[in-house]
Amino acid sequence: MSIFDQFVPVPRLVARVVGDRTGSARPGPGRVFGPGLRQVEVLVGETTISEPVDPTTHGGPALCRRVAMDGLRALRKPRHETLTAGRANVETFVADDVFGASRLLILDELLAETLLIERPSHGMLVVVPNRHLVAVHILESVRSIPAALGLLGELAVIEYRIAEPVSPWVYFRAPDGRLSLLASPSARPSLDPRFNAVLRDLTSAED
Secondary structure, three states: OOHHHHOOOOOEEEEEEEEOOOOOOOOOOOEEEEOOEEEEEEEEOOOOEOOOOOHHHHOOHHHHHHHHHHHHHOOOOOEEEEEEEOOEEEEEEEOOOOOOHHHHHHHHHHHHHHHOOOOOOOOEEEEOOEOOEEEEEEOOOHHHHHHHHHHHHHHHHHHHOOOOEOOOOOEEEOOOOOEEEOEOOOOOOOEOHHHHHHHHHHHHHHO
C-alpha cells in the first residue's frame, strides 16, 4: 500500500456475491456459480461501493477476479457464533460490512481459520440469506440433518427479509465447492444426486 493511500484512499476491487434473478448463466455481469447466486467484482472506496465493474478495464476477467478475491480476503473477519438445535450445530458468520454472504467464496479458508476444519469430506449445508450472513452445517451425522435443515431454513426465510436479500434457499455445498439445491424445483422434485450419495454414506457409516 502506498503511503499516499492514507491521505487519498484508493478504491479496491472486492469480490461480491449477489442474488441472481436472470434465470440464466449468460445475462448480467460476473458469473453464476450456484442456483440464484452470482459473483461480481466491485470497487470499494472509503464510503462507497460501485456497481459491478467491467473486467476488461481491470486487466481481464482472470486478473480482475483474482485481485477481487484478494480484496475480499483482506476485509475484517466476520463474527463467528455457533447455534445449536437438537443434535445439530450451525456455524454463523456475521459481517458488519456488506460482504458477509460473499465469504461463501472463501468458505474453506474461513472454516480452516475459525474451526480448524478443512474441506469437510461430506460437504455441508449452507445459507446466504442476506448481504451480512453466511451460515453452515457441516455434514457429519445423518441424525443431525433434520434439526440443521430446520434451523437453516428458518434463518434463510427470516434473514432474507432483512437488509439486502441474496437467497432464500438452503444449499448443499459439495467437498469440491460446487453448490446445488437439495432437491430439484421441477414439477416432480428429486433429491440432488450428490446430496443423496452423502446421505447414503452417512447412513451406512452409522448402521
